[in-house]
Amino acid sequence: MHLADLTNAKREVRFDRNRLTIEDIVDIAAGRAQAVLSGDPAYRAMIQRGADFLDRLLREDGNIYGVTTGYGDSCTVNVPAELVAELPHHLYTYHGCGLGEHFSPAQTRAILASRLASLSKGYSGVSLDLLEQIARLLDAGLLPLIPSEGSVGASGDLTPLSYLAAVLCGEREVWRDGETVPAAQALAEAGITPLRLRPKEGLAIMNGTAVMTALACLAYDRAEYLMRLCTRITAMASFTLDGNAHHFNEVLFSVKPHGGMQQVAAWLRSDLPTELLERNGKRLQDRYSIRCAPHVIGVLADALPFFRTSIENELNSANDNPIIDPDGETVLHGGHFYGGHIAFAMDGMKNAVANLADLMDRQMALMVDTRYNHGLPSNLSGATGPRAAINHGLKALQISVSAWTAEALKLTMPASVFSRSTECHNQDKVSMGTIAARDCLRVLELVEQCAAALLVTVRQGVHLRCRENPDMAPHAALAQMQQLLADDIAVVAEDRRLDPELRMLVQRIRSKAWELYA
Known part of the structure; x- marks a missing residue:
């Protein structure tokens, strides 16, 4: 390895069930560290079990909050089976109402790392594809343009995190090298395929404390x-x-x-x-x-x-x-x-x-x-x-x-x-x-x-x-x-x-x- 490679090398922060520190998030935010999803087969199998369990439950029971029902007070509204796949996309769409200054690139990297940390614990029923997509955004320097205002801090940081969910799916805008670029264009140029969110994944991305924790x-x-x-x-x-x-x-x-x-x-x-x-x-x-x-x-x-x-x-x-x-x-x-x-x-x-x-x-x-x-x-x-x-x-x-x-x-x-x-x-x-x-x-x-x-x-x-x-x-x-x-x-x-x-x-x-x- 050349001296220049040593100088530019970043330490890896591994995301799995192990405990992360404030310094891990700060280093990712500052560009001194790289977020890496664990490749351990047992860990990855555990993540997959959560997604598979939800799929089976949906087939067998058909009644899961935020999957076959509306959100929040709308939990009594049943969603027809043929529309279940569209529900996560409606969630991030109607939450696209943030205002105020946008979070800085460093703050946004911290937000993505914080959300990845929570979802990586394996209790959210999300797929490996979703976790890897967040890591890809960080690695490619494609940072969702997230307005800073609009969260009351429960039910989590819904509105700001909707901008992460949308970008994962190729919608809205990203920071890239200090410029604002349409997410669809940025993902395509980086060779990243937009996600189609699985049942509950929209809720899992948005329904948490990642913004406040990152800050x-x-x-x-x-x-x-x-x-x-x-x-x-x-x-x-x-x-x-x-x-x-x-x-x-x-x-x-x-x-x-x-x-x-x-x-x-x-x-x-x-x-x-x-x-x-x-x-x-x-x-x-x-x-x-x-x-x-x-x-x-x-x-x-x-x-x-x-x-x-x-x-x-x-x-x-x-x-x-x-x-x-x-x-x-x-x-x-x-x-x-x-x-x-x-x-x-x-x-x-x-x-x-x-x-x-x-x-x-x-x-x-x-x-x-x-x-x-x-x-x-x-x-x-x-x-x-x-x-x-x-x-x-x-x-x-x-x-x-x-x-x-x-x-x-x-x-x-x-x-x-x-x-x-x-x-x-x-x-x-x-x-x-x-x-x-x-x-x-x-x-x-x-x-x-x-x-x-x-x-x-x-x-x-x-x-x-x-x-x-x-x-x-x-x-x-x-x-x-x-x-x-x-x-x-x-x-x-x-x-x-x-x-x-x-x-x-x-x-x-x-x-x-x-x-x-x-």
Whole structure:
């Protein structure tokens, strides 16, 4: 194998009954991994048994919800035998009513992988052809154009997933290499034959939590990195403010045993070793946004394991209805399409993440204000001499951070408490999980923007502190971070527009450009 082949090689994520992780979905979304359906004969035979059982049941009994009946409240409507084959296609057709922005290609890859994960558990009564068709779409880079709005999160993500079902059958549109192409054309040019859905397959594709779960996987990945980045920003803010690193003392934190909070304090100790501080002359207590930073960031750090469990349990669930037991040969009617666990996780995550923005906003307010920044220039302007009078440093940037923070905090209202009764009161209690997940992603976007602004701020602040106090120097990890930021951000000596650098920093954050703590 050539070096180029090694460089471009993707790891394989195998889809079967084994447990998948958030990272599996994130890597598929980012194009770092390839979805592969298991070739194990025993596994494939198990999938086939489910489809065969449904076929036999249809011949012998003739009465199966969503196969020989209408959907939802229409379950009392019997479908004539000669029309059963058309029913799955009507399901995705009448659900073609989504609006709003389309999901991004990365989000769409995550959605396809999440739906494949659930159907691969073998409790949905679908054929191998259907599973392989989803994998083919991913492999060929043919991504359904899915509107982001229109799901109440039970009976699953019906409307957005109808766009996947339609594309599998050669209808509607796909993303291909950044362009919108008719699905029929794209499948034909890729050598992929459109499916004709079998009984229940339309319901199996659409009646699940794949959209909210996929978005939750992506949200978790971003939130975990922001937790680490906010900790590093706090350390640099403390250095900028000539803060008291004894606030992060190990014994102090041993008496409040929240493990995530203790980890954040330990990271801050590694960035701000107290042995390098002179106690004399240090303030006894810094303001809360510095002193209590582990307590704020620690809420997210301690919540992340719970969020991971909820998200990964949903990812690894069979979550359509009815559930088909191929070995017990039973049809089990339930409500596994209900996205309450994802809704709760996303509502909780957006609250904890928005608090990071609020923390950084307060830290920035201290750093730019001469009443609180302990000898640094107003607005952290780097201008000197007569030109200092006309330069305003980071004054406007602080206003923008305040705006982004306010919007993030406004979005923390939990979506899950706004259940609506829909579909003739059949879906009379719904999760709102997809709305919660979309809200969480918007909060993450705003907090990433705040973090980008704070990176400009602490890079400037550390530089000015060292300029004002030549004997001061950041410890190894902070010195390295300062150099990495200096490679991207020049000192703001004369006023200049900052939005190009902010956009670049947001991309750095999303690509996890900096290694942050072991």
